[in-house]
Amino acid sequence: MNQHLFRHEYGPLVALLTRRLGVGHLAAVEDAVQDALLKALEHWPHSGEPEVPSAWLYRVAERRLVSEFRAQRRRQQLLETLGAGEASEVLPDVEAFADPPIGFGGELTDAFLKMLFASCHPDLPVHSQLVFTLKSLCGFSIAEIAARLFMSEANAYKRFSRARQQLRLDADLSGQLNDAETERRLEQVHKVIYLMFTEGYLSSHPDLAIRKDLCDEAIRLGHLLVESRAGQHPESRALLALMYLHRARLTTRQDHDGALVLLEHQQRNDWDWGLIVTGLALLNQAAEGEQLSRFHIEAGIAAEHCMASSFEQTRWERIASSYELLERLAPSPMYRLGRALALAEHQDAEAGLAVLSTMVLPGWFECSYYWYAVKADLCFRSGHMDDGNGSAGKALSAAPNQHIRSALKRRFRRYQDFTDT
Secondary structure, eight states: HHHHHHHHOOOOHHHHHHHHHHHGGGHHHHHHHHHHHHHHHHHHHOOOOOSSSSHHHHHHHHHHHHHHHHHHHHHHHHHHHTTTSSOOOOOOGGOOOOSTTTHHHHHHHHHHHHHHHSSOOOTTTTHHHHHHHHHHHOOOOOOHHHHHTTOOOOHHHHHHHHHHHHHHOOOOOOOOOHHHHHHHHHHHHHHHHHHHHHHHTOOOOSSSOOOOHHHHHHHHHHHHHSSSSTSSSSSHHHHHHHHHHTTGGGGSSTTTTTTTTGGGGGOOGSSSSHHHHHHHHHHHTTTTSOOHHHHHHHHHHHHHHHHHHHOOOOOHHHHHHHHHHHHHHHHOHHHHHHHHHHHHHOHHHHHHHHTTTTTTGGGGGGGGGGHHHHHHHHHHTTTTTHHHHHHHHHHHHHOSSHHHHHOOOOOOOTTTTTOOO
16 A cells, blocks of 8 residues: 555545544544554555455444444443443444445545535634644644644644644534535635645655655645535636646656756656646636636746746746735735746846845744745855855755755855855
8 A cells, every 4th residue: 555545545534434423533533544554554465455445444444443432331331330430431322333335435525525624613723724634634744744834743733632622612524514604714725735735845754855645635635625516616726727737847856866856957848748738727717707816826827837938938027926916915925035036037136135135034934944045046146155155054954854955055056156064
């Protein structure tokens, strides 16, 4: 069983079992699903992968849960008989459990989408929603989540626990959100899927710079959303278009040794033009209506890169204008950096530095390698070698893995006075 199958099966199984047992038993459900996946690793290489892997995993997880709850019920009964029992925990009726029903795949999808929307509870802070969804539905570890969201592991676990408690009190995972509530939560669902894709596209994992399985899983979730009633929305299609356009260039972002390859050095003939065509078609569909979202604009930028005949022939003025529009629509320091780089290509590096000089950095961004890498590059290109070396050193120190660190060194070595420390 490969990593892709783990990501594919984990979330829907957790969602369906949690819907049947209640959020209060989420920890037991997660343990049971993980145990089922481990058993698959042990048995499938010898016995072969079953015809319906999700049904096999469901039965194994279900048997473990039934066994655990029966054992807990027996302990409760024994303590009550001895007069030593306190208030008994309410245990589910495991005798009502059944084998996966006809239409099991559809039920998995339905349960997954309902839990995805339920996890985006309006009473929860955004980061708590993200942490819960990424851990319980996407199979991220607390360490991965902490690295991606710029928080400590203790803080990430605290947010997860808070979200689980909130959902235990309020979520009706078997019910149906009304249209207004679904619309209100859709924006956060988009953010969760987008975050998963970005973690794959440029990973914070210490050993892997790119994780194609996460990108493909995010695209799969995007399709599930677009094909559902709740996701029939231009912004959902724009997000899916954006992911396809980036995914089309993914295989050229690393060389044979695993080192990252910058856009200007990528072999454009090796891009996946089938994915590009799909992305452009989705972007065209997303243009229906009057709504303009950040995903529309980001997908438009990705389309400009895909359609340019070369790095030099890219319409950088249009990309700079798009980043400026993004800054007004959804202010972010990442968009300011994007505009600075586009202006440096369209005009010169000093124009890019002028944009950076107006930035007020949020605290979380001051530890970002990307900020220092962009600043170093523009300083070097403008002839400010001392400032360039200082920023380059900070970028290398903050880089999350060796692949990114190596790519930065190769970039900076283009400048004669770069001091490689």
